[in-house]
Amino acid sequence: MTGLFSYPKRKLRKLINEGEYEQAIEFGNDLEEKFSDDPDFLFIMASMFYILKDEKHTLHYINRVLEINEYDTETLSLKLRVHQFLKNNEIVIDCCKKILKVDSDNFEVRDILESIEEN
Numbered sequence: 355m356t357g358l359f360s361y362p363k364r365k366l367r368k369l370i371n372e373g374e375y376e377q378a379i380e381f382g383n384d385l386e387e388k389f390s391d392d393p394d395f396l397f398i399m400a401s402m403f404y405i406l407k408d409e410k411h412t413l414h415y416i417n418r419v420l421e422i423n424e425y426d427t428e429t430l431s432l433k434l435r436v437h438q439f440l441k442n443n444e445i446v447i448d449c450c451k452k453i454l455k456v457d458s459d460n461f462e463v464r465d466i467l468e469s470i471e472e473n
Contacts, residue, residue, distance in 0.1 A: 362388075363395055370402050378402055393419045397429055409436050425456050434466070443470050 362385050369378035382399050389395035400415035413436060419429040434449035450467040453460055 363392075363398060366395075366398055370398070370405070375402065375406055390418075391422065393422045393426065393429075396422075397426075397432075400429070400432060404432060404436065409440060412436055425452055427453050427456055427460075431463070434463070438466075446470060 362381075366378055366382055366385065369375075369381060379402070382395075382402070385395065386399075396415045396419045400412050400419065403411035403415065413433070416429055416433045416436070419426055420433070423429075430449045430453050434446055434453070437443075437445040437449065447467060447470055450463050450470075453463045454467070457463075
C-alpha cells in the first residue's frame, strides 16, 4: 500500500500536471529502473506520452502494464484510444472485449464496439 503514496510518483504526476513534460520525461527515465515493474508508474508514463501524442512511447508503456495485468481496464481504455486514432480496429475490438469481460456495464466501450462492428 505504501507504493501508492510514493513520493517520486507524486512528483512525476505534479510535473505532468504542471505541463513540465521535458522535466517529467527526464525524471521518469531516472525512475524507470527502480519502478520498472510498477504498473502505476508505467501507466503514469503512458499517460504522459499520450498527452504528448507520442503513440510509440505510449504503447510501449501500455504494453508493459498489460504484461503485469492483461485486464487492467484503465490501461486497456488508453490502448483502445491510441489504436482508435491509428485506425487499428482489430486491436480496438480486442481491447473492448477484454474491458467488457471485466466491466460488462461499460456502455461507452459497448458503444464503441457496436459502432466498429456495424461498419
